[in-house]
Amino acid sequence: MSEMTIHLKIWRQARGAAKGNFETYTVEKVLPEMSFLETLDLLNEKLTRQGQQPVEFDSDCREGICGTCGLVIKGTAHGPNPKTTTCEVRMRHFRDGETITVEPFRAGPFPILKDLVVDRTAFDRIQQQGGFVSANTGSAPDGNAVPIPKIDADKAMDAASCIGCGACVAACPNASASLFVSAKISQLSYLPQGGPERGRRALLMIGQMDREGFGDCSNHGECEAVCPKEISIENIARMRREYFKGALGGHDRKAASGD
């Protein structure tokens, strides 16, 4: 297995600083089977030994399920390969001697905390507006009491696969969070349990999305292209229908969102 030398052009930004800049580093002895984050680990080991500041980035599960990691690699959120998160990217997809640009997920509602780490708590606040079924612990009927057609359960699962990484926002020219929000709204709209609150849910979540400063969706489709979990843009159409149903159902958007 051949070792590679990789140049990383990385966004550096101190905590609390308004501005940052690119710095280029060289990492030797990169193996093709290494992951991209392991290459960053290697760089950080080197920087630490040299008495320099390591590059801060977020990761946790390192197997594509928690949604913690998220970098723009060579201009694409989660890197050039489709259907993968940053932590799943392997170095065999790069050439020896290549310079790779690494940036954070940039968007107004995702302020940079340090280097490549951003604050995505806006997603949590959207979820808090209605991304749930109001079912207290202990109040549930038997799990098989309401049969759910397999096709609906499967569609709900497709939408529920969203890992909340924010790549859709980073890729969107308008920094829209529509794919993220629509995934949750769709999931619950396919299930009978989500029924009673569906109109209200759509109005409230979309209201919060706007307040957080995410842009409108103008059907670019970049979000779907970068989504590591293949969340379909059809969910956005479904979300719009849910929204109109909610509005027609007498849920005034402003009143419902409480502002």
Added chain:
Amino acid sequence: MSKILDAKIPSGPLADKWDRHEMECPLVAPANRRKFTVIVVGTGLAGGGAAATLGELGYNVLNFCVQDTPRRAHSVAAQGGINASKNYQNDGDSVERLFYDTVKGGDYRSREANVYRLAQLSMGIIDQCVAMGVPFAREYGGTLANRSFGGVQVSRTFYARGQTGQQLLLGVYSALSRQIAAGTVKMFPRHEMLDLVIVDGKARGIVCRDLVTGEMKRYAADAVVLATGGYSPVFYLSTNAVNCSATSIWRAYKRGALFANPCYTQIHPTAIPQLGDYQSKLTLMSESLRNDGRMWVPKAPGDKRRPADIPEAERDYFLERRYPAFGNLVPRDIAARASKVECDAGKGVGNTGFAVYLDFADAIKRLGRDVVADRYGNLFTMYEEIIADDPYHTPMMIYPAPHYTMGGLWVDYNLESTIPGLFVAGEANFSDHGANRLGASALMQGCADGYFVVPRVVAGYLARGGLGKVTTDHEAFGAVEDEVRKRYDALLAVKGSRTVRDFHWDLGRVMWDKVGMSRDRAGLEQAIVRIRELREAFWHDVKVPGEAADFNKQLEMAGRVADFLELGELMAMDALAREESCGGHFRAEHHTPEGEARRDDENFMHVAAWEHKGDGQAPERHVEPLAYENIEVKTRSYK
């Protein structure tokens, strides 16, 4: 003097214990609940479920996690499924059978009353999750689907593709989100608990580091719940997320909570083998794969042919051969050890010789590629991305990896530790799995503890009263914060030459080689010496860059590795003291002629719980005897 611990198991018949206990637990009236503050550390199934449910009930909850949002707690990574004794398949399942399977699977080293409660609560978990919109897999008729996991002969595992943990956790996260909006739960993401504060002998608060600003912060409460997950990364390479740590429970141990069975670790048989020393983690291939995959090695040692070139007659399907009754679905400890035996005999495959095959050719022939893809597609894709090989055509290569820790803080039936007011839930306690956990039972335990047990027992504790008002101005908070600050300043002040990862890696090698799948006296004694040396070296030569008052991942890791360097030693001591083999704890000195684990029920049918006696002092080993009144204790056999 070594103590005999009292688990406070309610009296009466096994099947009635929990119901009666619930009836007997005093209650807090709805209007009074908001006057009580409960700290819950952790937002996984156990912590998140407890925080949300306590919030629903009206308590004032402070909930903490190290991730940037509660939705990323490590429960998210669980793949295969969650058990429940619903008997929807009409294959003879029942509360009794789940109870029996779990006690047997744990090699008769768990507490009967706890396991029975778990089996009883399992059904309500599924109902609750369905009600919350968890999209479990379903049959065409619209009913819930099931699959089988190791160590059992019924189909009782509920799942959501290969992402069951994710879906269950998103259910918890949605319940939490609702309570956060309602104002009952206050969420503190990117906050790491670094110590416990005790006032008048009771747990009354925590000290955290804000991982963004580096600020030390104090939080006070009437009760503290730790649900901070497992400590497998003590092995450095494990299937766990890179931020999983022992820090919260280790700090509680050092404040007086007993640590039970630290040596009970689960080495999972099916992970992608280690490829190199640059690696940061090992990737699990779910146990569900063993429903359809067959494990084998070449019959002849050193056979380096490609798997396709090895004819059927020259393959050894070693699990099917050794355990005909359970075949590829034997429990994890047994499958893992069997793989090790084959590799140690020179029959391992792949470049390193530390791998065995997991083959789907028969399943694809029998069921068709589409069905196999529907069941395991995401795992196959993951495998292919890492190994650059297609498991639809070439058998997977797999090898055991550290995965789960059955050990944890000792708790009584009420999940209360030996520090009053300190409750421990989920993987962080030692609880229900004895010496080996069965697949799909951790999610079950996390949900049972979180949704059902913690809310009830914490209410009982609060209702009993006797809790004076304590604020963060209390001198105990100042003293603890001071100690934490000094510890973190000291880490930065060493300014040595080796990185945190260097030490973590070295520790991991010692743990894997000497305190891993097979342990013996000499090895454990060497491990203890070596870990002490490493710890010395760490505090003299570690190099932690940056500052305390900043976002500083290396400093975070340094604190966790410092704790692992202490915990590793206790694990080795516990393994040394337990002169028997049971479940995941295999002492090379104690086995049957066929190489199976040999328990010593006469001397070791107990929980070992260690008490910290001060740095540099030997910890003291206490015991909780285990009594089996409802189950006949046998030699575990899966043949």
